Amino acid sequence: MIAQLKSLFEEAAKTVTGPLCVGFKDLNSGEAVYYNGDKVFPTASVYKIFVLCELFRRQKEGTFSFADTHTLLESDKSIGSGILELIGEGAVLSMMDYAVLMIAISDNTAADYLYQLVGPKAIHENIIEPLGMTNTLCNAEGRSLLNKYYGMTVEEYRRKDASGERFYAHNGSYFRCEEPVNKQTTARDMVKLLSAVYGGTFTDPDTDRQILDVLFKCQSMLLIPAKLPSGVRIAHKTGSIDHLANDCGIVYTDCGNYVLTMSYNGNLASAEEYESTSGIAKGKEVLGRLSADIYRVFTEHYKE
DSSP states (O other): HHHHHHHHHHHHHTSSSSSSEEEETTTTTEEEEEESSTOOOGGGGGGGHHHHHHHHHHHHSOOOOOOOOEEEEEEOOSSSSGGGGGGOOEEEEEEEHHHHHHHHHHHHHHHHHHHHHOOOHHIIIIITTTTTTTTTOOOOOOOHHHHHHTSSOOOHHHHHHHHHHOOOTTTOOTTTTOOOEEEOOOOHHHHHHHHHHHHTTTOOHHHHHHOOOOOOOOTOSTTTTTTTTOOEEEEEEEEEETTEEEEEEEEEEETEEEEEEEEEEEGGGGGHHHHHHHHHHHHHHHHHHHHHHHHHHHHHHHHO
């Protein structure tokens, strides 16, 4: 099976001009295989897994309760995905509400509020460092990074977004992960984290199961789930910005389960590919097809 998967990864990489990064771990046998496993890619919203994990770790310690509430302020609002930016201030939501919105619909306002609550130092000391995620950074809030990725102010972003103009962020330094302040990771690092949560060793089995319960709520069907059979359960989080497409999670099958982390950095593709595609269209096509092929190889292997 491992040889078949390697071949699938290599064939998929031939269909694109940007870097493809894949990590796979068979949770039955513990075997893992990677393609560009140590190549750094921007997390986009995948970093929200880190925030979620640190929230649950703190709740286990008794630092706070998911029943605690926070009243939404205008100053909390962040641009991009989600709905909290669009509603009036004064809404009272629990910490669990913010966590679910952050994962289920990738709400950036919820994510930035919770990121500020836990802080980058805690994410580094309690997740990145203990798990040996040596190529991972999570040291900036989403709202500031979004501006840097596109090279414009919040006001400019909103004006351009409202007008329907196309953003242009080909080959930028943040997409190349060349900046000291960024959110970035690798397929191998994400496999480490997801394997720990799945195995109940990140915190404890019950708390880690609750983390997975929230990840099951992710509503995006664009990447890992896109071409899988109906009813397959996936605990995952997607992340995208411009032509970058990521999805990291755990796929549950009747034959056993596996960790799958995928990234296609279309912002580092050739100028021709970048200009001829829109958003994550190429990533959606390539990663969706690859995910389906991985599922087929995995299930056929265990049904033999």
